[in-house]
Amino acid sequence: MNRIWVVVPAAGRGQRFGAVIPKQYAPLVGAPMLVRTLDRLLAHPKIAGAMVALAAHDPHWPGLTELEGKPVRTCIGGEERADSVLAGLRALADSVGNDDWVMVHDAARPCVRHHDLDALIEQGTRHSDGAILAAPVRDTMKQGAPGGRIEKTLPRSELWRALTPQLFRYGALFGALQQVLNDPALKPGITDEASAIEALGGRPLLVVGDDDNIKVTTLHDLALAEFILTSPA
Numbered sequence: 694m695n696r697i698w699v700v701v702p703a704a705g706r707g708q709r710f711g712a713v714i715p716k717q718y719a720p721l722v723g724a725p726m727l728v729r730t731l732d733r734l735l736a737h738p739k740i741a742g743a744m745v746a747l748a749a750h751d752p753h754w755p756g757l758t759e760l761e762g763k764p765v766r767t768c769i770g771g772e773e774r775a776d777s778v779l780a781g782l783r784a785l786a787d788s789v790g791n792d793d794w795v796m797v798h799d800a801a802r803p804c805v806r807h808h809d810l811d812a813l814i815e816q817g818t819r820h821s822d823g824a825i826l827a828a829p830v831r832d833t834m835k836q837g838a839p840g841g842r843i844e845k846t847l848p849r850s851e852l853w854r855a856l857t858p859q860l861f862r863y864g865a866l867f868g869a870l871q872q873v874l875n876d877p878a879l880k881p882g883i884t885d886e887a888s889a890i891e892a893l894g895g896r897p898l899l900v901v902g903d904d905d906n907i908k909v910t911t912l913h914d915l916a917l918a919e920f921i922l923t924s925p926a
């Protein structure tokens with residue numbers, strides 16, 4: 694099996710983070726968070742390289758072209774995360790074939806561990822619809838109603854938190870994203886890669902991932918990420 698390219702969407706504004714610079718460049722254990730995430734991914738032996746989708750005219754990008762001996766390439770992202778992922782896939786067209794596996798991983802998830810990457814690759818590449826890392830829900834889940842009251846309790850045994858990376862064959866993901874992002878009725882619901890595959894009838898595999906593969910969304914998450922990265926594995 695060819696080594697796997699990873700598309701890293703990193704073109705967000707970090708509005709919920711509320712800092713002066715976009716959160717992907719927040720300092721995290723001595724390096725910008727994006728560099729921490731890229732280093733973690735590219736240190737894995739089965740990863741071929743990274744295609745990073747950046748905001749247009751991003752003044753913070755340090756100009757990396759290689760990390761851990763692997764190529765780091767960049768492209769310009771889009772208005773929404775899914776647009777950035779599609780741009781990254783389009784920019785990889787010269788390096789991957791339709792049947793090659795590709796991963797997508799949030800720049801804002803710097804704590805992903807290699808044993809999770811191992812599990813995703815081992816299990817996902819044996820599943821035609823691809824796979825995602827996901828964490829089983831551990832809290833009781835409530836559906837809210839207008840006015841802030843509880844509508845109902847949801848059966849949590851069937852609920853998972855989608856994480857990243859998410860793993861798909863290049864042609865299948867590229868085609869699905871192109872199709873669903875051109876459909877105004879579908880585009881708002883495409884918040885991860887699996888939802889694009891699902892929208893066309895696919896049923897990706899859920900691969901259990903670590904709860905602490907957190908997405909840094911708010912400032913508080915950054916402190917938690919620092920704790921995770923500096924704690925014994």
Ligand SMILES: Nc1ccn([C@@H]2O[C@H](COP(=O)(O)OP(=O)(O)OP(=O)(O)O)[C@@H](O)[C@H]2O)c(=O)n1
Nearest residue numbers: 702703704705706707708709772773777800801
């Ligand atoms: N147009 C966008 C929006 C988001 N992302 C990336 O997708 C990942 C997950 O998105 P999120 O956590 O929502 O980041 P932001 O969109 O920056 O956050 P916010 O919604 O608070 O602005 C991040 O690495 C972010 O940089 C992207 O590449 N392109």
Ligand SMILES: C[C@](O)(CO)[C@H](O)COP(=O)(O)O
Nearest residue numbers: 774799855856857884885908
């Ligand atoms: C892709 C993702 O991280 C899976 O949980 C999530 O959907 C990203 O959401 P965001 O609002 O773009 O951060």
